[in-house]
Amino acid sequence: MFTQGNTYGKGRPKGALNKAPKREQICELLNTILSEFINDYDNLTKEDKIQILKAFRHLWRHEYDSIAPIPDNEIKVRIIQPNHE
Numbered sequence: 001m002f003t004q005g006n007t008y009g010k011g012r013p014k015g016a017l018n019k020a021p022k023r024e025q026i027c028e029l030l031n032t033i034l035s036e037f038i039n040d041y042d043n044l045t046k047e048d049k050i051q052i053l054k055a056f057r058h059l060w061r062h063e064y065d066s067i068a069p070i071p072d073n074e075i076k077v078r079i080i081q082p083n084h085e
Contacts, residue, residue: 037052044052
C-alpha cells in the first residue's frame with residue numbers, strides 16, 4: 001500500500017497520532033481484561049503477580065513519596081525511659 005505511486009492517498013501527515021478508540025471499545029477491553037484476570041488469578045505465578053503490581057505501581061506511589069528513605073545500612077532506634085515511681 002505504501003509503495004511509490006500508490007493511488008490510495010498521501011496518508012497521515014508526518015507526526016500525526018493514531019485515532020483514539022471509542023470509549024465503549026476501551027470499556028469493553030478493560031472489562032475483558034479484568035474478567036480474565038479475576039478468573040485466572042489462582043493460575044498466576046508469584047512472578048506474574050509481581051509484574052502486574054509493578055505495572056500499576058504508579059497508582060499508589062504518591063502515598064509513599066513523603067516518607068524519607070532509610071538507607072539499607074542504617075537502623076533507627078527510639079529509647080523510651082522507664083517510669084521510676
